[in-house]
Amino acid sequence: MTLVQEPAIALCDLSKRFDKFIAVDRVTLTIPKGVIFGLLGPNGAGKTTLIRMLLGVLTPDSGTGTVLGFDIVRRAAQIRKLAGYVSQRFSLYNDLTAEENLVFYGGVYGLDGDALVERRDELLEWTGLYSRRKEPAGHLSGGWRRRLAFACAIVHRPPLLLLDEPTGGVDPISRRRFWKFLYDLAAQGSSILVTTHYMDEAEHCDLVGLMLGGKLVAQGRPAALKADLHLPTLEEVFVTLASGRK
Amino acid sequence: MLQVTELTKSFGRLMALYEVSLQVARGELVGLVGPDGAGKTTLLRLLAGALEPTYGDIEVDVDRERIGYLSAHFSLYPDLTVWENVEFFAQIHGLHDQAARRRGKHLLEWVGLAEFRNRLAAQLSGGMKQKLSLACVLLHPTDLLLLDEPTTGVDPISRREFWEMINALVSEGTTVLLSTSYLEEAARCHRVAFLHQGKLLACDDPQRLIAQFPHTIMELRAPGVSRATLEEAARRFPSLVSAYAFGDVMRLSLSQALTDHQRQLAAYVTGVPGLEARPITPSLEDVFAWMLPAEGVGS
Amino acid sequence: MGRRLRSLIRKEFIQILRDRRTLAMMIVVPLIWLTVFGYAATFDVRHIPLGLINQSTSTPATRLVAAVKDDPTFQTNETVLSRDDLTAKLREGRLGLGLIIPREFGQNPGPGQEPAQVQVLVDGSDFFSAQAGLRALSPALQRAAGERGAVSKVEILYNPDLKSANVMIPGLTGMVILFITTIMTALGIVREKEQGTLEQIIVSPITPLELILGKLIPYTLIGLLDFALVVSAGIFLFQIPFTGNLPVFAGLAALFLLSTLGLGLLVSTLAQNQQQAIQMAIFMVFPQFLLSGFVFPLNAMPLAIRYVAYFFPLTYYMPIARGMFLKSATIDMLYEPAILLAVYGIAMITFAAARFRKRLG
Numbered sequence: 001m002t003l004v005q006e007p008a009i010a011l012c013d014l015s016k017r018f019d020k021f022i023a024v025d026r027v028t029l030t031i032p033k034g035v036i037f038g039l040l041g042p043n044g045a046g047k048t049t050l051i052r053m054l055l056g057v058l059t060p061d062s063g064t065g066t067v068l069g070f071d072i073v074r075r076a077a078q079i080r081k082l083a084g085y086v087s088q089r090f091s092l093y094n095d096l097t098a099e100e101n102l103v104f105y106g107g108v109y110g111l112d113g114d115a116l117v118e119r120r121d122e123l124l125e126w127t128g129l130y131s132r133r134k135e136p137a138g139h140l141s142g143g144w145r146r147r148l149a150f151a152c153a154i155v156h157r158p159p160l161l162l163l164d165e166p167t168g169g170v171d172p173i174s175r176r177r178f179w180k181f182l183y184d185l186a187a188q189g190s191s192i193l194v195t196t197h198y199m200d201e202a203e204h205c206d207l208v209g210l211m212l213g214g215k216l217v218a219q220g221r222p223a224a225l226k227a228d229l230h231l232p233t234l235e236e237v238f239v240t241l242a243s244g245r246k
Numbered sequence: 247m248l249q250v251t252e253l254t255k256s257f258g259r260l261m262a263l264y265e266v267s268l269q270v271a272r273g274e275l276v277g278l279v280g281p282d283g284a285g286k287t288t289l290l291r292l293l294a295g296a297l298e299p300t301y302g303d304i305e306v307d308v309d310r311e312r313i314g315y316l317s318a319h320f321s322l323y324p325d326l327t328v329w330e331n332v333e334f335f336a337q338i339h340g341l342h343d344q345a346a347r348r349r350g351k352h353l354l355e356w357v358g359l360a361e362f363r364n365r366l367a368a369q370l371s372g373g374m375k376q377k378l379s380l381a382c383v384l385l386h387p388t389d390l391l392l393l394d395e396p397t398t399g400v401d402p403i404s405r406r407e408f409w410e411m412i413n414a415l416v417s418e419g420t421t422v423l424l425s426t427s428y429l430e431e432a433a434r435c436h437r438v439a440f441l442h443q444g445k446l447l448a449c450d451d452p453q454r455l456i457a458q459f460p461h462t463i464m465e466l467r468a469p470g471v472s473r474a475t476l477e478e479a480a481r482r483f484p485s486l487v488s489a490y491a492f493g494d495v496m497r498l499s500l501s502q503a504l505t506d507h508q509r510q511l512a513a514y515v516t517g518v519p520g521l522e523a524r525p526i527t528p529s530l531e532d533v534f535a536w537m538l539p540a541e542g543v544g545s
Numbered sequence: 546m547g548r549r550l551r552s553l554i555r556k557e558f559i560q561i562l563r564d565r566r567t568l569a570m571m572i573v574v575p576l577i578w579l580t581v582f583g584y585a586a587t588f589d590v591r592h593i594p595l596g597l598i599n600q601s602t603s604t605p606a607t608r609l610v611a612a613v614k615d616d617p618t619f620q621t622n623e624t625v626l627s628r629d630d631l632t633a634k635l636r637e638g639r640l641g642l643g644l645i646i647p648r649e650f651g652q653n654p655g656p657g658q659e660p661a662q663v664q665v666l667v668d669g670s671d672f673f674s675a676q677a678g679l680r681a682l683s684p685a686l687q688r689a690a691g692e693r694g695a696v697s698k699v700e701i702l703y704n705p706d707l708k709s710a711n712v713m714i715p716g717l718t719g720m721v722i723l724f725i726t727t728i729m730t731a732l733g734i735v736r737e738k739e740q741g742t743l744e745q746i747i748v749s750p751i752t753p754l755e756l757i758l759g760k761l762i763p764y765t766l767i768g769l770l771d772f773a774l775v776v777s778a779g780i781f782l783f784q785i786p787f788t789g790n791l792p793v794f795a796g797l798a799a800l801f802l803l804s805t806l807g808l809g810l811l812v813s814t815l816a817q818n819q820q821q822a823i824q825m826a827i828f829m830v831f832p833q834f835l836l837s838g839f840v841f842p843l844n845a846m847p848l849a850i851r852y853v854a855y856f857f858p859l860t861y862y863m864p865i866a867r868g869m870f871l872k873s874a875t876i877d878m879l880y881e882p883a884i885l886l887a888v889y890g891i892a893m894i895t896f897a898a899a900r901f902r903k904r905l906g
Contacts, residue, residue, distance in 0.1 A: 041401075042371070042401030043399065043401065057747055057748060077750065077752075080749060080750045081750040083748075085748045089740075089741035089744070091740060091742040091743075092742065093556065093740065093742055094740060095559075095560050095564055096560065096563075103552075104552055104555075104556045105745075105749075106552075107548060107552025108549055108552050108553075108746075108749045108751055109749065109750065110750070112548055141282055142282040143281065152745075170427060171279070171280065171281040171282060171427050172427065172428075172429050173531070173535050173538060174282065179491070179492075180490060180491070183473055186473070187473060197399070197402070199402055200430065204492055204493050205493065206493070206494070222493055223493075223494070238402050238403075239402055239403055239406065
């Protein structure tokens with residue numbers, strides 16, 4: 001007997017337009033479970049719109065999709081209970097301490113009592129924030145804020161984590177550490193969708209998809225994409241594909 | 247051209263920059279790198295004269311008017327059009343004549359924004375905004391250009407175009423100091439200055455920095471094997487200093503290089519079938535990771 | 546739902562208690578207003594400087610002078626030499642009122658002559674003093690004019706001392722609720738918009754209803770707390786006789802809260818940042834301050850303005866507050882403004898909540 005695993009994300013011909021502007025144009029995409037998927041593309045390529053549709057914040061104009069097996073239109077509430085999301089802005093309460101932020105988001109995702117306290121301390125330890133747990137989030141520097149936002153997003157052990165440009169303006173050494181966190185999570189079985197416009201970063205992903213002007217123009221393993229076009233880096237692949245379209 | 251001696255800046259109890267000394271020759275392109283809060287922006291703002299040093303000296307061999315500074319935040323008016331921004335910038339620098347208009351037009355063409363001259367600045371993409379900012383800074387003749395993270399948040403194509411412009415300026419003799427969070431950009435500079443917690447840890451030619459690196463970098467690869475297994479395999483190397491995963495490979499930093507013989511035995515020693523160990527050239531990233539004090543990462 | 550809502554409310558209270566500015570606004574604003582409207586901005590005028598020229602030695606004149614000097618409304622230590630001196634001092638503002646008693650005053654007029662009259666000069670530019678001064682002066686003048694004219698007896702109901710604090714402080718309960726809850730609700734939401742935490746909440750399992758309740762419940766409690774603060778200051782500090790039913794009053798104040806919270810919610814959907822939120826909230830609160838009858842009587846306004854006033858919830862709350870404090874009002878006396886307030890509040894909060902929900906998507 002073979003166990004057919006349903007994918008973490010499955011989209012078919014998903015489209016969204018705002019007035020005349022087509023933000024997402026017939027995107028078809030399957031992301032298996034336990035995979036780190038990198039969604040690449042310049043600003044305005046439609047990455048954020050796509051993520052917002054996955055979370056049911058925006059309703060697609062056409063096409064269908066499931067996230068963790070739930071329909072993105074009809075079962076959005078269920079998806080929101082399961083998925084974790086880190087926005088570009090690291091949405092933290094600046095006047096709440098690191099610890100209070102974690103407890104708040106824990107409560108939001110239904111954690112309570114000892115389980116919440118345990119999870120809180122576990123995440124504070126794991127991210128190295130324990131010694132700063134009493135500091136207001138607003139006083140933390142960029143790197144620590146990012147870690148805290150990340151911890152808040154995974155407080156409920158989400159089987160799927162969506163990260164929107166988590167490393168914009170982050171120095172390479174911190175980025176290396178951040179990827180270590182992601183690999184740890186993936187090793188525990190989480191599926192991860194991460195958007196980025198750093199092409200060197202995309203090389204970290206198991207699978208990547210390249211978006212340009214709302215369309216998904218290429219997808220596959222980084223090594224396969226590079227091999228197909230006989231190019232040494234994903235950045236070269238991106239530049240070639242993007243200039244080919246102009 | 248530019249001589250900085252024991253430059254120090256503190257904001258209250260926060261030491262932003264501590265006794266940084268640096269010399270830059272005319273026509274040099276210097277990249278500033280370092281983690282968040284390392285002092286890159288403070289250094290650039292001090293050089294631009296936007297901040298007063300707590301102590302230390304800055305000797306600049308050019309007129310104040312011939313220094314151009316581009317801040318990390320988009321500092322143009324989003325509610326003015328591209329051309330109105332250019333005009334305004336020219337006027338506040340006292341440039342009112344026909345020559346200034348011609349230069350403005352020429353610069354807009356050069357940065358590829360001529361066709362967008364009537365568009366509101368707010369409606370430009372990240373890359374276009376940076377190009378407009380650069381055009382505005384270059385309106386008056388500059389000998390020294392200070393750019394704070396000019397390519398952050400800019401897509402790869404625009405970044406390439408931006409670098410072509412910078413290279414053109416440098417070849418015309420402009421001295422450029424820029425901060426960046428992309429190390430492959432830093433590698434293109436004549437020299438790279440590495441800042442950490444306000445201190446200058448190194449400043450040298452990228453190739454020489456890499457040559458200083460005492461360890462060997464080895465890439466482990468095994469088709470169809472999980473990251474956890476690769477990580478486990480990495481720990482079997484006795485001279486292991488550090489390791490990190492990168493996509494489907496594992497990169498190890500080893501204090502002793504492996505012999506060819508040892509490499510061929512890698513699969514056998516680690517017990518991972520098909521494991522390949524291949525030496526690769528260290529990158530600037532490896533060099534800086536090694537220079538950083540262990541606990542400072544990411545803070 | 547319960548657990549998530551609890552998390553939201555708990556978080557809101559931590560933020561309120563931690564932010565010193567919010568806390569200061571909650572407590573300091575009512576205190577300042579109490580001081581301003583209870584003590585300083587009193588319309589009860591005392592110690593009006595009065596200049597007196599008495600040229601008569603008759604008994605009525607002496608009696609009149611004594612009455613004026615005894616009256617605490619006036620202060621008579623400024624010496625006036627002549628009529629010219631008097632008018633000059635009135636112009637300079639050193640006097641508010643002048644009284645000239647002619648030599649013939651109190652004597653029987655000669656045949657064919659009118660009886661001599663006292664002349665009163667008033668600085669009309671100081672409106673409230675002028676009115677209060679004349680009001681205080683008239684009984685003494687009438688008495689002095691002779692016992693012929695019947696002195697009319699005026700009786701004032703409900704606020705026998707005509708103390709302005711008795712009228713202002715009940716109204717202030719409404720002003721404080723309006724100002725604090727509108728601004729705080731708007732700021733509380735817009736701050737989340739600015740920080741980006743609203744975006745994070747939207748993608749969480751929190752439903753829009755939970756989010757709205759999570760904001761409104763804490764601010765309702767704060768509104769009621771401030772209400773209690775002003776009411777107790779009125780009763781214990783200003784000794785205003787509270788004649789109504791306190792629980793009923795609190796219930797009606799809660800009805801009023803519906804519309805002020807709704808207003809705050811509405812502002813939060815319009816404002817992009819905290820500065821805009823404060824501006825808009827003040828823009829919506831200020832006309833209510835002027836037109837609700839809190840300061841100026843509704844009856845004295847032109848009809849068109851009065852229709853504008855009927856658009857504000859505070860206009861309906863004002864008679865409730867004053868009725869409760871001063872007229873021992875019962876619910877059946879106030880059912881009309883109470884029903885209007887309820888309808889207004891429910892409509893307002895429903896509209897604002899619907900708009901807020903739409904904006905979330």
